[in-house]
Amino acid sequence: MNKVSLVLAFLLSSSSFADEGMWLFNDLPNEYLRDRYSFKADDAWVKRLMQASVRLNSGGSGSFVSSDGLVLTNHHVASDTLHKLSTADRNLIEEGFLARSHEQELKAPDLELNQLVEIVDVSEKVAAAVTPAMSPEHAVTARRAVIAEIEKESLDRTGLRSDVVTLFGGAQYHLYRYKKYTDVRLVWAPETKIAFFGGDADNFEYPRYCMDATILRVYEQGKPAKIENFLPWSDTEIDEHELVFVSGHPGRTQRIFTVEALKYLRDHRLPYVLDYLRRKEVLMQQFGLRGKEESRRAQDELFGIQNSRKAYGGMLAGLQDPKTMQEKVRRQQRVLEAVRSKQPEAAAAWETIARLQQQRVEILDQTSGFRSRLYDLAETLVLMAAEDKKPNSERLPELRVSNRDSLLQDLLSTAPIYNDLEQVKLTDELMRLAERRGGDDPLVVEILDGKRPDVRAAELVFGTKVGDLETRKQFVEVGAPLIDKSEDPMILLARAMQGEYQRLRKIRDELDEQEKQAYTQITEASLAAGSTSKYPDATFTLRLAIGTIKGYSQNGVEVPAWTKMEGIFDYAAKHAGQEDYELPESWQRAAAAIPRGTPMNFVCTADIIGGNSGSPVVNRAGELVGLIFDGNIQSLTADYIYTSDQARAVSVSAAAIRVALEKIYGAPFLANQLGR
Incomplete structure (x- = not known):
């Protein structure tokens, strides 16, 4: 077994550990699941969940929920499509939409869904193309060439979208093959008033009362696609502390980052991004004030900016919390002490990362x-x-x-x-x-x-x-x-602008290459020292997170795991006069028809970040019980460090979605297709 294989064998071995982890589908923590939860994910369970999960090019996740191509995702993940399908006379984001036949379903102009069908380890081939003697410029060229060769050969042979994914900072490379769906049509979307109930004030907060859900359908050759692996639907409320799984596409995490890299984010990168977002938020707000149509045109982009601003603000607050950095320092010092005693020369990799952050500061505000x-x-x-x-x-x-x-x-x-x-x-x-x-x-x-x-x-x-x-x-x-x-x-x-684009692209690519090499050394040194992560940082590729339904304490108050559908009416009354808490007429009319006790939103301890929006939450049987749409404010440090004390993933319950379709939107025909 060569050096790379030895590293990966250790990295991908599973052991007992907290519910932390965004796990690769080709290496799930089976021992941990068996020992802690008495659960075995057999091959059929894994295949169905993997191939029922989809990635949307609008930046989120989703899942197949019927044999005839229905896809469940979030309203806010689909909002880009809703915006593009809207006109001055028909604002689908605000008004919602329901197709009562296939003929009424609206084709998205540029939405692509990716279904993962195979993962192949190509680490050795990529590693062999880059030698230590190469300059960063030549290493970039060599790595780029071998990855291009792998992807093209795979595409030519299989016809599937083929992406080589960097894992563990560059210690591992996987080839992901996807089936693509490009004929995607809108079936149902609720009104923004209920999809984003509570507005910016409640965003990343809990308790919540949101129906942040939308249903799409994929077509092939002009007909609804026939889907073999889709998720059965469960309307049953699951008990607190019950085991659940989240299958989705977390965007990017930086848990492998050194302390110096995190300080660059804390002191430079995140403040810069936040200043940019605040500027753009004001710009979009001012444009929207010109009139109703201008407000509609700016609406989707403004929401995205505001959502990012609050998310980045939470990330920065997490890094500015001394406890977060102290914990990262403690972990790094422990690893470095072990490394220096066994491989003193390897400590230079941490110094390389520190040096590269200074170079990143120098080009941070340069635009191309x-x-x-x-x-x-x-x-x-x-x-x-x-x-x-x-x-x-x-x-x-x-x-x-x-x-x-x-x-x-x-x-x-x-x-x-x-x-x-x-x-x-x-x-x-x-x-x-x-x-x-x-x-x-x-x-x-x-x-x-x-x-x-x-x-x-x-x-x-x-x-x-x-x-x-x-x-x-x-x-x-x-x-x-x-x-x-x-x-x-x-x-x-x-x-x-091409000269400036190429200049800055070259600098950034070479910095990225040097960081890949340094993080590969850090991973190997951590292995030799007996201390490293068992799952790679997120890469907007499919991962499985594990958790339990669980409330938490905040400021001395116990926050329950569930909210109920009937509770939204009292919550709206409590905020009377505030526009973001006004219920749409459809909900006001149907209040008496909603079954009491129907769960609305719930939280679990699954390890998620941005990109997981739209991910299915499934139970032990692989049945869909919820739809991820947010994390609470305490979860925003998850880019850098996981904790289950208060951090929670927030979901719409499957039961609430069915009730909404049947009792509020008059679409029992659609509800009856779910899970079938």
Whole structure:
């Protein structure tokens, strides 16, 4: 067994431990489940749950809940699609939607669902391509080439989306093969008033009363897809302390990070991001105040910004809590003491990480692009034209052959683009560029072209044809010959930014490569010292979390594990006059029809983060009992450290979803399909 295999054999061995962990489906903590819970996840149980789980390219999770393609996810995960399907006359986010037949189901313009069907360990092949003697630049090129080769070979042979995923900071690489569904249609969504009941004030809080759920359906060849592995549905309230599982796609965690890397996040990166989000929040609010239609156009993006602002605020608060950093320092010192006694030379890896954080500080506020849909499209077209001239092995990862179909799904989306909103967003981005670099900076002078940011933004937005789908199709089909001679102002802007884009991309890629190598050394040294994690940091790939239904104490008050559907009416009355607590008319009319005692929301100790939104919660039998939609405020340190004292994952109960469909939305025909 070689060195990499030895490392991985140790990393992936399971032992008794708290309910911490975002576990790989090809290495579940079976001994722990057996010893603590007397549970065995047999192959059939694992396969059904794995293939019933899906990832949405809008940034969340979901699950198949019927044999004819129904997919359950969150309203806030589907809100991007709801927004793109809305018009001035029909605001689906606010009003909700229900299709009473297949013909009424609305096709999403650019939604892609990925169903994981196979995992292959390719660690040795990737590791063999990079040698210690290589410079960071050459290592980036070599690693990129071997990964491109693996992905393309897999795509050509299987026809499945094929992604190589970095695990354990670079100590391991897995090839994930996915079946893709790109014909996705909206079936049901409740009103925002109930999907986000309590608004920003209740976001990341508990107790909650939310119906944050939406149902989609996947189609193949114009017909509802036939799904073999879907989740049975359970309406039965499960007992407190009962074992549950969450199968979803947690975004990114940094639990492997050294103390120095966490201090960079605490003192530099997170404050920078929060300042940016606060600025964008005000921008979107001000645009929305122009009128009802402007408010609708900004609504989805504003919600995303506000959600991120609160999430990042919670993460920063966690890192600013001295107890968090003290615990990370204690753990690191313990490992380093052991490493220095056995492999003193390996301690240099921690020093490398510290040095790299200083370099990250230096480029933190340097920008190479602009947050605007029109600019993003132009930048992608320009990058694609340039990268297509290169062999596949030398292209940027997102522009490789293996990613082309997904890239085109976004690039050729039929979703509307609103020029008035684009002008406001681009104006602010141009202002930020000038603020950061100074008005006399040569790049600023070139980009502004002698005009004020707002005037220049208007010229760019209203002068470009990039927003026209047929124009984008032409750019894609012809490629570089058309892009290189184009006089389209947005294309010209993207070309003007290419030098800066490539400069910063090279720096960041090389920093990432050096960190991969350092974290691989840290993992190996931790192994030799007998101290390391047993599961890898999250990567927005499928993981299984384990937990129990459990309340908690906060400020001396016991917080129950469950809320009940009837409780929402008292809760709304308590907040009378506050817009975010106004129940939609559909709920007010149906109040008497809701069965008393029906669980609404509940909490469990499962280890989740952002990206898990929309994940199914299942019981021992693999039946769906809930739908993850949030974590409480105490869970926001989970990016860096897990604790089950107060941190909880928050779910909508399966029983509440069925009751809502039957009693509130008049859709028993849909409720009857769930789990069948």
